[in-house]
Amino acid sequence: MLYVVLFFLLFSLLLYVLLGGADFGAGIVELFSSRENRKVTRDTIYRVMGPVWEANHIWLIILLVILWVGFPGYFNVMMIYLHIPLVLVLLGITIRGVAFVFRHYDAVLDSSQIWYNRLFRVGSLVTPVFLGMSFASLISGKIIITNDYSNYGFYDLFMEPWLHLFGLLIGLFYAALCAFLAANYLIAETEGDARKLYRKKSIMYTVVLVVLGFALIVYGYFADFIFIEDFIHNPVSLISVGISGLLLIPLWRSIKRGSRIWSRYLAGLQGVLIMFAAIIAHFPYIIITSEEELSLLENLAPEATIDNLALMLLIGGFVILPGLFHLMKSFNLIKVLDKSKP
């Protein structure tokens, strides 16, 4: 049953990172667009993300519940030492979430739209950056786990673990991945000029992503981060990243050919491979503190809890996944039907 729980942990993490990420990315693409292109993006996002954006973000809650029920020791460390970056993530989630709804459901169209748009775009950028920084602090080797809080300064315990260049690079890398996913997703949803625009965006964000990824590894290696060292020496991670890199070729070809489906799936697959490489590099020791490496598998809840959680996840999965699939499919299908009727 533990494997069921681990599967759902990984599954919801990947789905949040990819689907929630594409959602953040759409806001980033909008942020870095020219004035007239922003309007196109805004409308496209509403059309394609509107029905699913809330569902996308629930993966985060599922992930959180799995962590706190199944891996209480891990959750405890995260909640104490990542308090500040997580508050910043929450601020971002709150602001962009409500701004998205406000801008589409406000009964009056006036200058307040400018504010909703600004908040949505900026929130879309900072949230993945802080999420990346939170992840980075787990593997940074800078967390000091202690019971003797008076011996350390506030900065050492609660700021130092996440506030560093390595963390910022990971944050920016994740934001770039989000934008890359969104650009490729949007290609398949648009026509004509808008399509050309997202093609350009897709290539631009691919370049940014590769450059940031490279910078991340080089900096991490020379700054002696254990995680990067192990990443480079882990064959599975290297192969995953390698395949992800090689997939760029068919991706570019499919974008050029105008194949809607392939470019989306290829980009998604690349995202999965990158995340998989990052998680597997140091699995199951996902928390690296200043003194030790904490194994996910050694900080488990009692067996009765794990069994119960696995059962709940299976039941929930059977209810949710078909519904979610149907939701996504319906609205794709509907769009196709709409187009056939001019």
Next chain:
Amino acid sequence: MENLDYARLQMAFTLGFHIIFACIGMVMPFFMVVSHHKWLKTRNPIYLKLTKAWLKGVAIFFATGAVSGTALSFELGMLWPEFMKHAGPIFGMPFSLEGAAFFVEAIALGFYLYGWKKLPEKFHWFTGIIVGVAGVASGILVVSANGWMNAPSGFDYVNGEFLNIDPVEALLNPAWFTQALHMTLAAFVATGFAVAGVHALQIFRGKNVELHTKAFKIAIVFGAVAAFLQPLSGDLSAKDVAERQPVKLAAMEAHYETQKGAPLYIGGIVDEENREVSHKIEIPGALSFLAFGDFDAEVKGLNDFPDDELPPVPIVHYAFQLMVGLGTLLMLAGLIYFISLKKKNWLKNRKFWLLFIIAAPLGFIALEAGWVVTEVGRQPWIIHQVMRTEDAVTPMPGMKYSFFFYLFLYTILGITVTWLMNRQMKALNKEE
């Protein structure tokens, strides 16, 4: 004030904020589907307009509830890491089920919001029902988790360790049913009267009267029926608390001396130092009867509990009085509505509408007061008789700043949502 106090204030404030949005998000869909159903049946375009207006409201409230709920699920860990470390594996089951229910709700809402003219009419309507049912299920599950904090079960607590965990027993803890019933009804009362009151205001101002009267009628029926059922559920809750948390019951009533045939105090000012209550109305034997169904039963007083296990008595007592008092008023308001069904000329009387305008916020005030009774009444425990709140709080200093940050953020958010609702209403009235 200390770190602990600010952490508690933050939890109280953010929960209090979320509860309002969560209640509206779980009850409004029912109003919406009733109106939608009437549109499908009568094809009266007013119902369609009303459904769509409510729909926009639901979308805004649901999103605000969802983001503040996400923040809360983090906050449980961020503010109370020691609590979650031990409690998480025990009372996780309602939360994992709640995650699933919430997911179903979001999926159904996606269908409902974006499905106009795209889905078959009846299926589209049905997705609205799913939104409501899944919302209520989420609410019940979260309250069940809270019930576990009041009635911890499903584990053995041996030498500071939590052994033999049974998640199902924890989910079905002795408090879950009474609490969930009371809260679900409270959500219907509060939302019913709030929505009815908002529409009553428009009728009072003479704007778009036909539409607002239809809206008022749908909302008030839910609110009034629930208001009549609420005292029954409150009685079940009182008896349950009397049995499991006698100190909470004593604090609710500011009942200091253990005695047989204990009187019920209505109102009164609590003097914590001298341990007495002045300026109260006394009903002999009533507390014994309400708590144990027997006018002569012995009710344990606060003096018989250790000092370091007492909650802040005045807050609990005043909050309880407020909740019961407002609940009674709302029941009377509900009665007036039912009488107006016979005496139609009341609907033309401006005082009738004024009454419901005044009643609009009362349900939510009562609901918040009820949560103060449950939560403050459980202090100093976070898990009743097992873990103290002070032992659960985060070791990170500076919770003061965190509290003010959330206070600022949610105040802005609350003002914005109110302002948006006002704009929705203006736009709706302008179309007419």
